[in-house]
Structure formats: C-alpha cells, structure tokens
Amino acid sequence: xxxxxxxxxxxxxxxxxxxxxxxxxxxxxxxxxxxxxxxxxxxxxxxxxxxxxxxxxxxxxxxxxxxxxxxxxxxxxxxxxxxxxxxxxxxxxxxxxxxxxxxxxxxxxxxxxxxxxxxxxxxxxxxxxxxxxxxxxxxxxxxxxxxxxxxxxxxxxxxxxxxxxxxxxxxxxxxxxxxxxxxxxxxxxxxxxxxxxxxxxxxxxxxxxxxxxxxxxxxxxxxxxxxxxxxxxxxxxxxxxxxxxxxxxxxxxxxxxxxxxxxxxxxxxxxxxxxxxxxxxxxxxxxxxxxxxxxxxxxxxxxxxxxxxxxxxxxxxxxxxxxxxxxxxxxxxxxxxxxxxxxxxxxxxxxxxxxxxxxxxxxxxxxxxxxxxxxxxxxxxxxxxxxxxxxxxxxxxxxxxxxxxxxxxxxxxxxxxxxxxxxxxxxxxxxxxxxxxxxxxxxxxxxxxxxxxxxxxxxxxxxxxxxxxxxxxxxxxxxxxxxxxxx
Amino acid sequence: xxxxxxxxxxxxxxxxxxxxxxxxxxxxxxxxxxxxxxxxxxxxxxxxxxxxxxxxxxxxxxxxxxxxxxxxxxxxxxxxxxxxxxxxxxxxxxxxxxxxxxxxxxxxxxxxxxxxxxxxxxxxxxxxxxxxxxxxxxxxxxxxxxxxxxxxxxxxxxxxxxxxxxxxxxxxxxxxxxxxxxxxxxxxxxxxxxxxxxxxxxxxxxxxxxxxxxxxxxxxxxxxxxxxxxxxxxxxxxxxxxxxxxxxxxxxxxxxxxxxxxxxxxxxxxxxxxxxxxxxxxxxxxxxxxxxxxxxxxxxxxxxxxxxxxxxxxxxxxxxxxxxxxxxxxxxxxxxxxxxxxxxxxxxxxxxxxxxxxxxxxxxxxxxxxxxxx
Numbered sequence: 001x002x003x004x005x006x007x008x009x010x011x012x013x014x015x016x017x018x019x020x021x022x023x024x025x026x027x028x029x030x031x032x033x034x035x036x037x038x039x040x041x042x043x044x045x046x047x048x049x050x051x052x053x054x055x056x057x058x059x060x061x062x063x064x065x066x067x068x069x070x071x072x073x074x075x076x077x078x079x080x081x082x083x084x085x086x087x088x089x090x091x092x093x094x095x096x097x098x099x100x101x102x103x104x105x106x107x108x109x110x111x112x113x114x115x116x117x118x119x120x121x122x123x124x125x126x127x128x129x130x131x132x133x134x135x136x137x138x139x140x141x142x143x144x145x146x147x148x149x150x151x152x153x154x155x156x157x158x159x160x161x162x163x164x165x166x167x168x169x170x171x172x173x174x175x176x177x178x179x180x181x182x183x184x185x186x187x188x189x190x191x192x193x194x195x196x197x198x199x200x201x202x203x204x205x206x207x208x209x210x211x212x213x214x215x216x217x218x219x220x221x222x223x224x225x226x227x228x229x230x231x232x233x234x235x236x237x238x239x240x241x242x243x244x245x246x247x248x249x250x251x252x253x254x255x256x257x258x259x260x261x262x263x264x265x266x267x268x269x270x271x272x273x274x275x276x277x278x279x280x281x282x283x284x285x286x287x288x289x290x291x292x293x294x295x296x297x298x299x300x301x302x303x304x305x306x307x308x309x310x311x312x313x314x315x316x317x318x319x320x321x322x323x324x325x326x327x328x329x330x331x332x333x334x335x336x337x338x339x340x341x342x343x344x345x346x347x348x349x350x351x352x353x354x355x356x357x358x359x360x361x362x363x364x365x366x367x368x369x370x371x372x373x374x375x376x377x378x379x380x381x382x383x384x385x386x387x388x389x390x391x392x393x394x395x396x397x398x399x400x401x402x403x404x405x406x407x408x409x410x411x412x413x414x415x416x417x418x419x420x421x422x423x424x425x426x427x428x429x430x431x432x433x434x435x436x437x438x439x440x441x442x443x444x445x446x447x448x449x450x451x452x453x454x455x456x457x458x459x460x461x462x463x464x465x466x467x468x469x470x471x472x473x474x475x476x477x478x479x480x481x482x483x484x485x486x487x
Numbered sequence: 488x489x490x491x492x493x494x495x496x497x498x499x500x501x502x503x504x505x506x507x508x509x510x511x512x513x514x515x516x517x518x519x520x521x522x523x524x525x526x527x528x529x530x531x532x533x534x535x536x537x538x539x540x541x542x543x544x545x546x547x548x549x550x551x552x553x554x555x556x557x558x559x560x561x562x563x564x565x566x567x568x569x570x571x572x573x574x575x576x577x578x579x580x581x582x583x584x585x586x587x588x589x590x591x592x593x594x595x596x597x598x599x600x601x602x603x604x605x606x607x608x609x610x611x612x613x614x615x616x617x618x619x620x621x622x623x624x625x626x627x628x629x630x631x632x633x634x635x636x637x638x639x640x641x642x643x644x645x646x647x648x649x650x651x652x653x654x655x656x657x658x659x660x661x662x663x664x665x666x667x668x669x670x671x672x673x674x675x676x677x678x679x680x681x682x683x684x685x686x687x688x689x690x691x692x693x694x695x696x697x698x699x700x701x702x703x704x705x706x707x708x709x710x711x712x713x714x715x716x717x718x719x720x721x722x723x724x725x726x727x728x729x730x731x732x733x734x735x736x737x738x739x740x741x742x743x744x745x746x747x748x749x750x751x752x753x754x755x756x757x758x759x760x761x762x763x764x765x766x767x768x769x770x771x772x773x774x775x776x777x778x779x780x781x782x783x784x785x786x787x788x789x790x791x792x793x794x795x796x797x798x799x800x801x802x803x804x805x806x807x808x809x810x811x812x813x814x815x816x817x818x819x820x821x822x823x824x825x826x827x828x829x830x831x832x833x834x835x836x837x838x839x840x841x842x843x844x845x846x847x848x849x850x851x852x853x854x855x856x857x858x859x860x861x
Binding site: 043046145150151158161182183226227228229307322426427428431435436444451452457 | 516520615616620621642681682684685748749750751752757758759760763812815816819820822823824826830833834838840841844845846847848851
C-alpha cells in the first residue's frame, strides 16, 4: 500500500499552509536573488574556478534558509522537513547549484540527526542560529566519499571490500584521524563537517564512526576544489586529515554507543546510512524535478515565442507532444519524492513529527517557550538516549527497507527525468539552446551531477531491488555477483 | 595533400588520429577553457600546415575532391580525442561547400591558394542554421556595384577567428541570398566569443554589420537550394564527428572500468557496468557502420546517398547523446570533472547535435524526403 495512504489521514493540516508559505518564499527568493545572478556566477566560476560565492551564502543566510528547517526547540524555524523538498525543487528549477548551497547544509544536519546525538545537534543548531543573527553563515557538510570509494561507502555489503584510506585510531580522550575525503559539496563554505570514517579498514561496516569536525581543528585542512562541469557555484572540496586529534566531545556516534542496541554493528551502520540517505535522496529527486521543470519551462517559453516554418513553434503538433512528455516527467518525479517524504514521515528520520497532535503543538508553541521548555533537556544525556532508543530500536527492518527503497526510486526517477528533459529541451531549441546566456545548457550541465552523487543511479536501482524486490525470491542476493554475469 | 586511393585515405586517418592524440589530447582541458584561457593557436597553425582545412576542397585545390570518405575519416579520428578541432574543420568545410555549391569555384580557389595561415583559409558561417527555417535579421542592399550588409548575424561559428564570413541575408527584405564578407575592415563588429555548451575551442561570435561590403554568392533565389544541397551531404560529416566522440567515450569508459574498483573488484567485472559499456560499444559500432556505409553510397554516387547521409546523422546524434551520458556515468564522480575527457564529450555531443539544427525536424524531413519523396 502506498505510504501516502498510510500517512494522509494522519497528516497535520497545518503542514499544507506551511509548505505553501515555503514555496512562496522560495519563489520570491528566486526572483530577487537566484535568477538575477545564476548565469553570471556560473560564468564567473569559469573565469575563476576558485571563486567562492559567499555573497549568495550570506543572502541565503539572511533570508533564513539555513535555519528554517532546524528544530524550533533548538532555535530553528521548525518548518516541516517535507517542505524542504518543495523548496529544493523550486530553487533548483532556477539554479541547481544554489539549491545545493542550501540543501547540502541539511544533508550535514540530517547526518548528525541520524546519530541521535542531541548534545552536538543542539550545539551546531545554536551556532547556525547565531550565525544567522550575526550575518556570519554557519554551514554543515557531510564528508564520506573517498578518492578510492564512492558508491562503496553507502552500502555495508560493499564497504568491507572498498579501497578506503581515511582511518580513525582510538586514543585516550578521542580519535586521531588520517586520510582524505573528496567531492565534499560546500566543503570550503562550511564551518562544520560531519565526518564518517572507520576504526578498522578491514571491517568498516562494523567500525564506522561519525564525528563533527570544526574548521580550524589542528590537523584538518582543505585541499583543492574539483573542476566540475556544472553546479559550479557549489564547491566540491577535498578535506585533508593529518594526525588530526578529534576529542570525544566532537564524536557523534561510535561503536561504544552501537554496542548498546540489539542490532549488529553492521546492521546499525546500514540503519544510520538509511536514515541519512532516505530524506537526502528524496531531496535529490526534488533537485531532479527542479531540473526537469527548469528545462520544460525553458522549452515552453522558446516554443511560445518562436516562429518556425511560418508557424508558432508551440502549434506544431509534435512540439505539443514533446512538451506534454516533459510536463509528465516533472509530475511523475514530484509524485515519487512526495511519496518518499510520506515514508520518511511514517518510518524515517522525522517520523511522527508531521502528524497531529505533535505538529500542532510544536508549531503553535512560541519559539522562546519551546527553547525554554525543551532546551535544557536536549543537552542532557537522557535526551540522546531517548532519541537513540526511538531511532534505532523503534524502526522495523521492513519500514527501513520501504523508506530506503522508495528514496532510491525518488532519486533515480527525478534525476533521470531531469537529464532527459534537459536533453529534450536542447533538441527542441536547436542552436538557441546551446548559448549559456539562454540558460538551458546550464541546466543540463548542472543536472548530470544528480545522476552521480547521493549514490549513483545504478547503486540506487540495486538498493531498490535489495529493499523492495529481493524479499520475493529466497535465493536472491545483492552485491555478491560472482563474475559479472558475462560469458 | 592529394588523396586518390585507399592507402592515402588510411594515411590521412592516421595523421588525424596521431595529431589528436599527441597534440590535442594532452592540452584538451586547457584548450577547452577558451574563451577564459588562450585559444589553441599553435594547434591551429599545425593543422593548417598539415592541410586539414583543405580536406573538403576539390583535388585541384589540394583537397580530396567530391568524396566524403576522406573528410569523414579525418573528422572521426580527430573527434575521438578533441571534437573542437573537428568542429572547426567541419564548419570550414561547410562554408567551402556553400561556395562551391553557389558556383564560386574560382573565388574559393583564390582563397585556398592565397591562404598563408589558418585565418586565411577559415571561413566563418552559421553552419547548419537553415535561413529558410528562421529568416535572418541581416539585410542586403545594392550600392552601385557593391552589396552592403546591415543588421545582425548571431552565432557565426569561427566568425572572430576567420578572415572571411559567409552569411545569409535578405535582399530587399524578402529574398534570401548568401554573401561573403571580409571581417576587416568591412564594418563588421564582432562580439566576444559566445560562451556555449561545448566545443569551446571552436568559438562562435555574434556579428553586427553596418554598411559592410560583401560579395553576392550564386544566383538570385537559389539560397534555399544551395543550403539544402550542402546540408544534405554535410550531415554525414557531422555524423562522423559524433561517431568519433562516441569512440573516444567508449574507450575512456573501458579503460577506467578496468582500473576502478568497487566491492573488491574492477567495476568492469560487475554485470550492471558491463551492460552500460556493452550498450555504449554497440551504439558506437553501429554509428561507425552507418557513417562508413553512407560514405560508400555517397562516394559511389548512389541515388540513396541523400537519405543515407541524413539517416546516419540522425542515428549518430541520438546515439552520441546516450553514449556520452553513459560515458560520464561509467566514471562516476570523476567523469563529471574536467580532469577527464568524458564531461567534454558529453557537452560536445549535446552541443553539436543542437547546433546543427532542430533534430526532430530533421527526422520529419527525413520522412518527407527519403520515404515519401516529397
């Protein structure tokens, strides 16, 4: 049964108005900030690949985009997490790089949330809220990909055979980290980095450690910016760790915690990964929907304004058919990420928060009261224990699989349609589409990355098989192919 | 450079491949940085010395005559490593063919003989932009014995690089005709290079004409026919560039898949990756076969040559988009980075497919011309 059928009747009505509010704000933001500068910044970054668009980050910070979806009890705006996907579609339809400059911050925060460590969550939220007030943005990233392992690190059945190099050694009072992480979106622009590394490189699936790394920590530094084809305003950074001592106060989750739960270390690592990627893949699906929509809108505008063979282009029957196909791609992509958000609301990272009466209580409680009532409790060990109990013990494997499988579907559906629509738009526009100043070609360059990050679409298809299909065959196994099937 | 037999054809193909792998490939990223970095003028000078820009000319102008096999072979072998130079040769060949089709053989002969460098032999044009499809905003008027051009010509490929440009204009604001104008000092303003999706080192420029002197080409009322005839055969040359891009993409993906590990073994050992690579290789091979067969039909004067050229182009264009999209995917994150060749091939294939005109309309035309005989 669809997650929407489960969730729909329970959903707080207030979410609808709140989501409308978010979309309206995003449209205003696009008109005033994103659209006027998207092409200019893209061009500037071709002239100067090391340029960092602090100006945009500060504007997004001033508009409240880095605190809107943080919990109200921690000083954030407390907006429902599903509305983040709509925001990403809205901004992504104009500029995917700038949507990423906002969205990745919540990937970092979501990763921290998946650790259940309320003390560090509260600390980072406070710094982010303070950063908004002071005009000094405090962004968070996720650092997991390594030079020799991309797809591997998102799947416990692969990671034990991966070529990993980033290693955490347990020492008195913390860990010493050595190695590097690559392709870290927003790395150079962020103040905190949620690092996933391992204490045993032969058994990483059983030895994952999550740490929060602040800028300036001794032994931690930034490497190069990657030279990307698109999404250039959003830097992909290399993070370097050289005998970097990370004290226990920055350790969000490690084996000492995981031993307290009934699932195995490996199962908990996968559960933690799924808690992160299930909402983030829905968001990337929303990025893809944004790309599909941006391309559709560019093509429709062109067809509405151009005369071809003596007739308005939009009145050619085949053009109408193409535009209908593109419109369908947008709609289907949106439906799948929306369905995934229902699953996340029911069984995933933000379960229960979107339903009555919880949503209304949280929404109607004034921010100062919310912080006063919950703030002092959240920093105490009991809050973390409660959160972890709820997260790691109260989610069934079945619900974990359903959420993760749907998230993969949202990711590869939205991003494949995103790229497809861009390609259709360029074919439809002919030579006019290839000029950067017309905007359509940038969407394609930006969109291609969506099929790669947050797990390649190939990995996501296999994850969907593992989560939603394999149970139908008792002999089915995933990621264990003997010799590639080829003769 | 005179090519009259298969041996010389093979030598030309090898010259193109060697040039691309030794001269173009090592500097591909830097060359592609244009217009934000320098143009690869040294490579252009060497290509001129090797006679690459003469390849589409008649034999008495040191070219390969009317056969398309030599040009296509050269383009395909260069495009494997860097489609920008192939696009320059193709654009120039298009303009040279327009002159020939317009009956301006002596004029072209003079240009070819008098060229002292690449700028001298190159002719800027809007390449596959069909002036009868979207009428130009450039107007021609008679001034004594001269013709003067006024208005704008957008996206003239090589327009700021070549000594001359060949553009369509409306005579008396109604009839189409082609004109050849010297860029300097003929009252032509050339924009900065237009920042575009792909083939960055094959730049295009927006031109503005103010009483610019120009030469009328061909006969009145024949511009549409001239364009259609040239576009008909040059589609095959364009297909060969796309085929070359696909070959390069397949090779780089295979090489990488053998070296990159995932789940403890090279990714080429996983059948999902094999399926991607197999699909890429299959589409590339069929494209190569389509180009070869269309060349054979064209060079032998077969009556089906027109439909073969367009069909080859349509197939190569659609395949190139798919192959280069998978070509990045096979490399994962690094495929998206400029350190590797795949992202450029992806952009180049998309760019060339779009800039050659509206692809679905070409499909309609194929049906009308080749199948319905309209």
